[in-house]
Amino acid sequence: MATKQTQYLARSLLAPAVGLLFIWMIVPLALTLYFSTLHYSLLDPGSEVFVGLENFRYFLTDPAFIASLKNTLVLVGSVLVLTILLGIPLAMLLDQPVVGRNIVRLMVIAPFFVMPTVSALVWKNLLMHPVSGLFAWLTKLFGLTPIDWFNDVPMFAIILIVAWQWLPFATLILLTALQSLDEEQKEAAEMDGAGGLSSFIYITLPHLARPITVVILIETIFLLTVFAEIFVTTGGGPGLQTTNIAFLIYSQALIQFDVGSASAGGLVAVVIANIVAFFLVRIVGRNLEA
Amino acid sequence: MGQITLQGVQKAFGPVHIIKGADLDIADGSFVVFVGPSGCGKTTLLRLIAGLEDVTDGRILIDGKNVVAVPPAKRGLSMVFQSYALYPHMSVRGNIGFGLKMAGLAKDEINRKVEAAAATLNLTPYLDRKPRELSGGQRQRVAIGRAIVREPKGFLFDEPLSNLDAALRVQMRIEVTRLQKQLGTTAIYVTHDQVEAMTMADKIVVLNAGKIEQYGSPLELYEKPANLFVAGFIGSPKMNFVTGESALQRGAATIGVRPEHLKIERDGAGGWPGTIAVAEHLGSDTFLYVDAGPLGMLTARYIGELSLHAGDRVSLVPDPARIHRFNEAGNAIRG
Secondary structure, three states: OOOHHHHHHHHHHHHHHHHHHHHHHHHHHHHHHHHOOEEOEOOOOOOOEEOOOHHHHHHHHOHHHHHHHHHHHHHHHHHHHHHHHHHHHHHHHHOOOOOOHHHHHHHHHHHHHOOHHHHHHHHHHHHOOOOOOHHHHHHHHOOOOOOOHHHHOHHHHHHHHHHHHHHHHHHHHHHHHHHOOOHHHHHHHHHOOOOHHHHHHHHHHHHHHHHHHHHHHHHHHHHOOOOHHHHHHOOOOOOOOOOOHHHHHHHHHHOOOEHHHHHHHHHHHHHHHHHHHHHHHHHHHHHHOO | OOOEEEEEEEEEEOOEEEEEEEEEEEOOOOEEEEEOOOOOOHHHHHHHHHOOOOOOEEEEEEOOEEOOOOOHHHHOEEEEOOOOOOOOOOOHHHHHHHHHHHOOOOHHHHHHHHHHHHHHOOOHHHOOOOHHHOOHHHHHHHHHHHHHOOOOOEEEEEOOOOOOOHHHHHHHHHHHHHHHHHHOOEEEEEEOOHHHHHHHOOEEEEEEOOEEEEEEOHHHHHHOOOEHHHHHHOOOOOOEEEEOHHHHHOOOOEEEEOHHHEEEEEOOOOOEEEEEEEEEEOOOEEEEEEEOHHHOEEEEEEEOOOOOOOOOEEEEEEOHHHOEEEOOOOEEOOO
16 A cells, blocks of 8 residues: 555645644644734734734733733643543443433433533523522522622632533543453452452552543633633632633733733733643553553 | 352342352362353353352352352462462562452562472573563463462463463463362363363363253263263264154164264165265375264264265164154153
8 A cells, every 4th residue: 555656645644634623723823923923902902013922921911910820720630630530420420320321321422512601601590699599509508608609719719610521521531441340350359358449449440540530631722721610600700719720811901901911912822822732641641642 | 278169059140040059069179160051141140159150059168168258368269360460560479469458468478479389380590571572382381380370279261271372272271270180289170172171171070051061071961961061062073863763763862973883884785875075184084974864964973084974874873872762852761
């Protein structure tokens, strides 16, 4: 197959697709790079001038930047911990043979298919609303004062919503991994005298190391850019309490109409994502080696 | 000590009866092989003894103590699984020592025992490797190491050699037999391969459809099969069965003659005449598949080379002392 001719043919046939993808990627990147060096305000059209790295200095020295970077890391970290700590027992429960297992599994996975905007709205208006929400009704049932989630504990509320959305994903990945655990291995451990807990620690958890890594890597990619949930519920507030990097860039561009600074912020976000990815791959990536 | 006794052991999965009452006495230190066609319940019976399945009825005694309610680890048996079931994330050392670690032994004692077991099995150079870095035979030995290190009352082998290639299987067969003799530990070995059964066992249990058909030494089973099933199952090539006139003459519903007990006569008049359909020349043996008309296909074995070919007419004369007779129900008629 791999004659010179087929290689040439393959390359020439692939070229249009590769070229299109390349343009698709490079044009926005180049434009963002270009905009990030301009003084470019939508409130002041026609006044674009080259300002060098001024936008970066402005974005990075903005106190909002450090606050939102911290918020981003808190959000990503908390959701990761929650989804994995809850996902493992949930996956183990779903792995048990029960009546109607398929329906239960389908229901557990359902939240993942709800659009972020919709689920945020449901949480905001039906569950967490301090007057008419389900949680408020529950707390009043016990004679307590309802929590005003988005004012009292805004970050925790966002973490809950996002964790709820991503728990099915973690559960699903961990469940498929559990199903691939060799039954004879569990029996061998049983013969070796390992009880439920030891069997979990020495057999099940090591088996789950790889899927947990996959969950961490994939969730991190998506959690760094959480936006809809914040936009719908808190709008980044109160103050900057729930503003993450993605939301900060949005507010630079479309609340303060500063395209230049937003572009600079976007590039900073790319760098941050790469730093996070670098450390993640170093820490957990070795689990992926066969 | 490792004397294992089964008394009326039954196992049913819902309405399906897998084991229909098994009684068995396994002497301490003996090597017993469960053999039978697939689906006969031999693995289930082994798992019942191991405690991985609960018995539906009956008693399992180990050294005179009923263990049906005792969890697997407390029965003092260890098992070698068909897939080896090694723990992939642990080194060979970790794998072999896992049972001891679970039993709460001190670290240096575990190390000492693991190293002793590894030395017995020639695994010492591989102690720090992971299972995936080992060959099939080495993995097999690790699985055996995991079993012997606990110094159990009995070993349970669940078709342990079926994943190995033919040459390695013969080698491991000898190693397992020798190791068992050396340790003097009771062993129960499940296989569907009757050659393994015949070569390894002190005693063979032939199972069919959840019932023990016969329990005896390999030669007993070969020379005195209790019924048609055992007669047909033990021995290779299979025993020839003849019904009709020749059987009735000898006062039986069916008679059986092993291929090696048929004398082959070129165009002889006596015995059972027929035409050779296929002749297999192995050098050491010659197998003839003879179309004997109303008697059906008969197999004859000749030790050494015999220059007969397909299409030749021969006559097969059974050795009268080696004819097995069976009644209507398929049971052997003695005397």
